[in-house]
């Protein structure tokens with residue numbers, strides 16, 4: 001596992017990518033990564049993800065109690081901690097508000113499967129998590145039923161959350177989801193998207209076992 005200073009730099013780098021892609025406006029979103037001692041390094045509250053410095057980050061335990069960092073931890077760390085507690089393989093979490101995902105999150109429109117290879121391989125089924133007030137424990141617990149079954153979820157009227165064995169991957173899943181949602185919105189203007197044949201979907205699901 002990488003050392004703490006490498007992870008601090010990596011969180012800042014992922015923050016830049018999240019902000020550059022327009023996945024978080026102003027101070028939206030939060031990013032975290034498990035440290036080798038079991039604690040979690042995370043972004044502070046009220047900071048733009050595109051301009052973070054390694055020393056801005058906070059360290060919390062799995063109950064959310066902050067033990068390091070001069071800024072206050074994000075209240076939404078509770079969502080990340082629920083993922084870490086329910087999936088021991090999850091090492092990193094990226095939560096943000098990608099605009100094309102938000103279009104689905106706000107309307108409740110279904111995100112179909114069986115249309116694009118990358119989505120089948122890397123995301124699989126994308127659950128929709130019921131709305132709760134952000135930052136609360138009740139909000140954090142809404143993710144619980146989906147942690148073992150998925151790696152990315154749409155948070156109703158709120159945004160997206162992705163988790164993986166690395167920061168890079170958790171970010172990838174978010175980027176794949178927003179690109180997919182964007183393509184779905186574009187495709188809808190031209191006609192009905194055509195599903196892949198069931199045998200081809202099955203092949204992609206086998207690939208998923210290898211890649212995820």
Ligand SMILES: [Zn+2]
Nearest residue numbers: 029076134159
């Ligand atoms: Zn949020």
